Amino acid sequence: MLKPLSEYEILAEQAHGHLCAGQILGLRMALFGVKLLGIEDPAGADRKRLVTYIEIDRCATDAIPIVTGCRLGKRALKFRDFGKVAATFCDLREGRAVRLLARDDAKRRARELYPQIANKNEQQMKAYRELTDTELFDTQWVRVTVGPEDLPGYKGPSVRCAECGEGINFKREILVDGRVLCRACAGERYYQPL
Numbered sequence: 001m002l003k004p005l006s007e008y009e010i011l012a013e014q015a016h017g018h019l020c021a022g023q024i025l026g027l028r029m030a031l032f033g034v035k036l037l038g039i040e041d042p043a044g045a046d047r048k049r050l051v052t053y054i055e056i057d058r059c060a061t062d063a064i065p066i067v068t069g070c071r072l073g074k075r076a077l078k079f080r081d082f083g084k085v086a087a088t089f090c091d092l093r094e095g096r097a098v099r100l101l102a103r104d105d106a107k108r109r110a111r112e113l114y115p116q117i118a119n120k121n122e123q124q125m126k127a128y129r130e131l132t133d134t135e136l137f138d139t140q141w142v143r144v145t146v147g148p149e150d151l152p153g154y155k156g157p158s159v160r161c162a163e164c165g166e167g168i169n170f171k172r173e174i175l176v177d178g179r180v181l182c183r184a185c186a187g188e189r190y191y192q193p194l
């Protein structure tokens with residue numbers, strides 16, 4: 001079952017290493033997302049219903065799994081590096097999804113609400129606990145097609161890259177001129193072998 005925000009804050013602080021405005025924002029975002037989808041026990045009974053896409057790797061990112069239970073290692077948290085404070089919550093059972101974007105003016109709202117608090121993080125933490133869901137987030141209902149190879153629990157053969165010989169799971173291989181290549185050998189390598 002969902003807990004009060006204050007209880008999630010304790011868990012988020014433990015997981016993230018400190019409590020910050022980004023944590024509050026991430027918790028609020030996840031709570032709003034599951035509320036819109038009508039998912040009452042995301043980390044428990046409903047844990048197989050939810051997949052979350054997150055579009056930034058920042059403080060708020062760490063807070064989202066605290067509420068949703070969606071973790072990278074469980075394949076229920078998907079990172080798309082778009083540099084936006086946004087996340088999409090997908091209800092696999094009902095086949096619907098909602099994308100939430102943190103509003104640009106939330107920081108300004110925090111300044112207006114608590115001008116007497118000089119510390120920006122303190123100011124924003126307090127405001128982000130109190131602003132309404134719609135003051136904090138823009139809501140967009142979207143369609144997300146989650147392929148079977150992207151679902152938690154997918155079982156399939158791994159294949160071997162014709163270039164480097166490394167194993168590739170979850171159909172991440174790319175066919176180039178009839179050869180099965182890993183994404184690194186196909187040109188997406190982010191590292192240079194020394």
Ligand SMILES: [Zn+2]
Nearest residue numbers: 020022023059
């Ligand atoms: Zn932080």
Ligand SMILES: [Zn+2]
Nearest residue numbers: 161164182185
């Ligand atoms: Zn390769």
